[in-house]
Amino acid sequence: MNTKKKKLLETAGWRVGSTDDFLSLTDEEAAYIDLKITLSKKVRQCRERENLTQTQLAKCLKSSQSRVAKIEAGDPSVSVDLLIRSLFALGVTKSELAKMLVSQ
Amino acid sequence: MNTKKKKLLETAGWRVGSTDDFLSLTDEEAAYIDLKITLSKKVRQCRERENLTQTQLAKCLKSSQSRVAKIEAGDPSVSVDLLIRSLFALGVTKSELAKMLVSQ
């Protein structure tokens, strides 16, 4: 998958509302990027709800502040695995995760 | 995260019903493994529903038959990214993915 394209799209994702049929992505690619953006926003939401700093969340994750920043920025170097593990570390359950996917 | 432990748990996951508080995993670890098992089962279900062979799905994914076998086996070497991209390649939507998480 084209990393440059993903980076571009993700960056654009914060400026425009939707990400579909932009730069002629396949449906799978669009769905995947859309998912990542959704999850990254949720990580920030959950972290702020818990009144944690990026540094504190990083400690929970045995990671670093800079990586948490990238998680929340939807950086292409961040996997869905890490996004989901971050949410689980923030106490999100599987059914809550499911709800996150449907609520826009 | 302990790969050996994950492997063991995932193998056990096919024999016993539940995977929680087995081998003293943290909640996050248990949730993560549980998710992987759920998704891997769904990939097989969806592929069979579409009457595709592992080789055919592999072609869609630009991957290989052996990796598809590992995806469906919940192999520890398979990321949640790949599991989810497989489902998207099989035409699953984000809201269908959400339903998959809640239905056991």
Place this chain on the structure above:
DNA sequence: TTGATATATGTCATATTTGACATATATTTT
């Protein structure tokens, strides 16, 4: 403003994930 704290961004060595291959084992077809 200054200092303190929080977040963002770039880089990089290491770790993990990947497709591909070989090959074993099921499963189905003839």
Place this chain on the structure above:
DNA sequence: AAAATATATGTCAAATATGACATATATCAA
């Protein structure tokens, strides 16, 4: 039964993700 097809398992070089670090830029309190 044998042949054909499908799936499983082990290995490995290459690709990608990762934590850590430096450092830039916000944000906010004094």
